[in-house]
Amino acid sequence: MTDNRDIEQRLARLEERTRAVEDELEITRLILSYGPLVDSGSAEAVAGLWERDGVYDVDELVMTGQDEIAAMVGSDRHQGWIAGGCAHFIGAPHVTVNGDEAVAVCYSLMVLNGAAREGGPGDFRVRRATANHWRLRRGPDGWRVTARTGRVLDGRTESPELLVSGIPTE
Amino acid sequence: MTDNRDIEQRLARLEERTRAVEDELEITRLILSYGPLVDSGSAEAVAGLWERDGVYDVDELVMTGQDEIAAMVGSDRHQGWIAGGCAHFIGAPHVTVNGDEAVAVCYSLMVLNGAAREGGPGDFRVRRATANHWRLRRGPDGWRVTARTGRVLDGRTESPELLVSGIPTE
Amino acid sequence: MTDNRDIEQRLARLEERTRAVEDELEITRLILSYGPLVDSGSAEAVAGLWERDGVYDVDELVMTGQDEIAAMVGSDRHQGWIAGGCAHFIGAPHVTVNGDEAVAVCYSLMVLNGAAREGGPGDFRVRRATANHWRLRRGPDGWRVTARTGRVLDGRTESPELLVSGIPTE
Numbered sequence: 001m002t003d004n005r006d007i008e009q010r011l012a013r014l015e016e017r018t019r020a021v022e023d024e025l026e027i028t029r030l031i032l033s034y035g036p037l038v039d040s041g042s043a044e045a046v047a048g049l050w051e052r053d054g055v056y057d058v059d060e061l062v063m064t065g066q067d068e069i070a071a072m073v074g075s076d077r078h079q080g081w082i083a084g085g086c087a088h089f090i091g092a093p094h095v096t097v098n099g100d101e102a103v104a105v106c107y108s109l110m111v112l113n114g115a116a117r118e119g120g121p122g123d124f125r126v127r128r129a130t131a132n133h134w135r136l137r138r139g140p141d142g143w144r145v146t147a148r149t150g151r152v153l154d155g156r157t158e159s160p161e162l163l164v165s166g167i168p169t170e
Numbered sequence: 171m172t173d174n175r176d177i178e179q180r181l182a183r184l185e186e187r188t189r190a191v192e193d194e195l196e197i198t199r200l201i202l203s204y205g206p207l208v209d210s211g212s213a214e215a216v217a218g219l220w221e222r223d224g225v226y227d228v229d230e231l232v233m234t235g236q237d238e239i240a241a242m243v244g245s246d247r248h249q250g251w252i253a254g255g256c257a258h259f260i261g262a263p264h265v266t267v268n269g270d271e272a273v274a275v276c277y278s279l280m281v282l283n284g285a286a287r288e289g290g291p292g293d294f295r296v297r298r299a300t301a302n303h304w305r306l307r308r309g310p311d312g313w314r315v316t317a318r319t320g321r322v323l324d325g326r327t328e329s330p331e332l333l334v335s336g337i338p339t340e
Numbered sequence: 341m342t343d344n345r346d347i348e349q350r351l352a353r354l355e356e357r358t359r360a361v362e363d364e365l366e367i368t369r370l371i372l373s374y375g376p377l378v379d380s381g382s383a384e385a386v387a388g389l390w391e392r393d394g395v396y397d398v399d400e401l402v403m404t405g406q407d408e409i410a411a412m413v414g415s416d417r418h419q420g421w422i423a424g425g426c427a428h429f430i431g432a433p434h435v436t437v438n439g440d441e442a443v444a445v446c447y448s449l450m451v452l453n454g455a456a457r458e459g460g461p462g463d464f465r466v467r468r469a470t471a472n473h474w475r476l477r478r479g480p481d482g483w484r485v486t487a488r489t490g491r492v493l494d495g496r497t498e499s500p501e502l503l504v505s506g507i508p509t510e
Binding site: 007010011014017018021024091092093094095096105106107109125126127128129131152153154155156159160161163164166167169 | 344347348351354355358361362365368369372373375376377379380381382385422423424425426427429430431432433451453463464465466
Binding site for chain 3: 174177178181184185188191192195198199202203205206207209210211212215252253254255256257259260261262263281283293294295296
């Protein structure tokens, strides 16, 4: 027969497991929201995915803090991508939660409409394929990005190393 | 010590949380099944993802009801894509469940084999990148699509707006 | 009032449901780890995703056992892709768990940097879009692949059939 001590332990274990599942799904949704937010020019909402002093480090630019991230979204360069037709296609992330911290890695493709590049409209090109590494932390308002690093997969060893560094070894 | 009233409340809360997780995963599987079904020409099964009078609204065509959706799959145009080699590559969806209703947004890429277009075989092209917005409802047989809207990301503001409209603001 | 027999049944049901969710997420992570591992040339870790005598069957090659899979990763051909810049972009998998066995299907895109092909650097091409079918089994150390089959989506009916064979019919 089940006694209350056993029930209490099983409940606590289930609550812990369910929390871990919810964390993984919440982080996945956060990462998948990046594309819709950035492609629609939602500068404040993009920046709000990060902690206030979070870092977004891409090949050509290191942004420190929400203001610099929002400024990138508002820049002429980024607004040009939007005007021409652009998809920041983020691949399904591989998420590893460890208490109140987490790491995620994913590929991303920047896909441009013909009108956004030299060619004619009606056809799309992959401008770049990128390795992404995300560090996240749980705060009072849920998960936020502390650091995202992106490196184009152009043959440099650091780019795939960034991806594999987020895959736990057994 | 844990009493039965407390246990009952924790069990009920866990059942609710687990249901929410299962809903998110079931909707994700439903959306991810679209590509395999449509690329294999499974017309009835594609249509069965929608409610009987569900709507599928894409740029060039508005389909109302399962029969019109099935007819699209059986059309010469769609069969031509299949014969040439085609991938309806659906990105991981961002799913938001609200009781018996849900919204999901995702990118999709239509990728064509060389033989399916003007070029030579052995190389693939991205014919289009599309913003997708899905409305779903839980019915007696599980989740079904009530309305899916797709707009090519060709620079029109409505396309990224469609994506961001499915991302909850805090 | 809730009695202990009812509580026991609800706990057992929740444990079962949570296990099913965790299985689906674990298999998703396993499949999503393939890209980072193969693009970084982590030959042993790639092979370790499979059971010892697991099979990886692609159009041009059937690999049987972990040694042959590791050898593919170490081959001059694969190392050439890495050196030039390569993304094995694996789409979000549709996973169906059935006890200690599972099936998953997904699309994948092999995306090459300009330097890895005839063209110039700074632009990427989709070399191929592939249908993937995974069989997995739960063992003493968690889920492992027993057989993965990949077929390029070049118009052959077997390629989309492979995808749809992994989608349960109702």
